[in-house]
Amino acid sequence: MKTIIQLKKRLALPQTSWQLCLLAAIGGFASAMLVVLFIFAIEGVQSLFMNEKDDYNSLTALSRFLLPIIGAAVILFFAWLTGYKYIRSGIPFVLHRLKIANGVIPFRNTINQFIGSAVALISGFSVGREGPAVHLGAACSSYIGNKLNLPYNAIRSLSACGIAAGIAACFNTPVAAVLFVMEVILREYKVHIFIPVMIAAIVGSLTTSSIFGPSHEFGHFIAITLTTDHYFSLAVLGMVLGVIAFVFNRHLILIIKHSARFHIVPRILTAALITGALGYTVPHAMGTDLSAINFSLQNNFELQLLLGLLVAKVLMTVFALGLGIPGGIIGPILGIGAIAGICGSVIATYFVTSDISASDFALMGMAGFMAATLNAPLAALLCVVEMSNQIEIIVPAMVVITSACVFSGQFFGNRSIFIMQLEVQGLPYRRPPLEKSLQRIGVIGVMDENFTLLNDPNEKAITLALEHQADAQKDQLICKVTGKGEKNGFIFYQQTTNNIDDTPTIEKHWLIPLSSQSTLAEAYLLLVKQRKGGVYIYQDNPEQIMGIITFDYIRSYLLKGKTNK
Helix, strand or coil, X not given: CHHHHHHHHHHHCXXXXXXXXXXXXXXXXXXXXXXXXXXXXXXXXXXXXXXXXXXXXXXXXXHHHHXXXXXHHHHHHHHHHHCHHHCCCHHHHHHHHHHHCCCCCCHXXXXXHHXXXXXXXXXXXXXXXXXXXXXXXXXXXXXXXXXXCCCHHHHHHHHHHHHHHHHHHHHCCHHHHHHHHHHHHHCCXXXXXXHHHHHHHHHHHHHHHHHXXXXXXXXCCCXXXXXXXXXXXXXXXXXXXXXXXXXXXXXXXXXXXXXXXXXXXXXXXXXXXXXXXXXXXXXXXXXXXXXXXXXXXXXXXXXXXXXXXXXXXXXXXXXXXXXXXXXXXXXXXXXHHHHHHHHHHHXXXXXXXXCCCHHHHHXXXXXXXXXXXXXXXXXXXXXXXXXXXXHHHHHHHHXXXXXXXXXXXXXXXXXXXXXXXXXXXXXXXXXXXXXXXXXXXXXXXXXXXXXXXXXXXXXXXXXXXXXXXXXXXXXXXXXXXXXXXXXXXXXXXXXXXXCCCCCEEEEEEECEEEECCCEHHHHHHHHCCCCCCEEEEECCCCCCCCEEEEHHHHHHHHHHCCCCC
């Protein structure tokens, strides 16, 4: 028992520890295996009625129309079984839970995410796998931390590790997964979190590569032939992608905002009808991204056909995600960016004398559109580099990414689609900087265990308080109160000095109970109104005190920026 408490104390502090790294590896493996099960479920069901995965063109036109409607009915059935209030899922929901609930995700939301997203991907909705991978990874790793009753700051770190493992397992891109977590999810770089996240991403990538092989989905792209002569065309492509990203984000948010007044049932069914109608005529727009990209590369000189596919893909995606179909956004974003890039290569051939490779512009389109839509330039760059296995694309991709992000943000005020989704859905995702700082430290790691506990507050207790405060050890004096007309609990005696005559007086404060899993942020919020007193820490039984934290200690930490431990 003592060893477990010492472990929790270590994890409660914002320091790099092998214990957290080990838990990150365990959580990363569990998260990756859950993602593997998710992928097997999708591909296994698709193999029953398709020649290849995501090959919706092999289905009849009527089947393409009916398939999303059948999928919507299944999604709604499971949503009804688990309760419609647990339908929220995906990256925005994980962001919300990570900031507000320390990464702890309700089990029913996870069930809806697994089943609902699998059905959506099977049924041809234009959603991605990475959203479910993020949700499942965060839920799996945070579940392990919660079952071990770890401090909430450690659970939050494990949740971030699960996200990295889920993305790495989904795309086999560990470096991009780490950057995505730091740039988009946590939006901060701290070494004590960075290292465990790296370990989880490595474990997640190794797990899936050992099962599915080391190849990437986009590893078939040929070696790029871009030169400095193409950089002007790439900059123009980036600006166009920035405009498309703004239009995409704006209309997705408008659909979310205006559809919120309707129940989830008509929204899901409407998304199914739109997907079925578009899939009836444009089969390659169905699914996540591979089908659309492969078709575009094979037909890159048919500009009208490509533009039609691009419009259909955008409409499918914004209506599916905007109306509440569970799934990710990054997969469709990569598909839209690739199609837009190929369209750009066709147009550029009329103005540039040198040959332009459609696959080169497809990769550039994926990087630029992802960066502008998510406002995550570094993650987008590393994602495309890892998926294509071509380090040579870094410089040209940077040209596209910078022009796309600057043009989209500067002239249109475009922001990350995840932040915009959180705001329009009314999900809080920010905490004040002061609380954010305190959230990194668990109370069990900094609590004061040097105290004397008395069972009855009387005159003797007050006398002892004076003696203890004067003693060099300065043990805190706490009295346990039971019955006798007063409420049950613990009283903390604190000596204060009158500024006028320096006469020491004793103040008594009721200690507020606080779970040992909590962080200093929760302790601060309990004490900030009276700006004095303290909290007592308990593990399982609120009547058994482990230690205390006073408001004076929190104030001292905020002023000095470091703990006394």
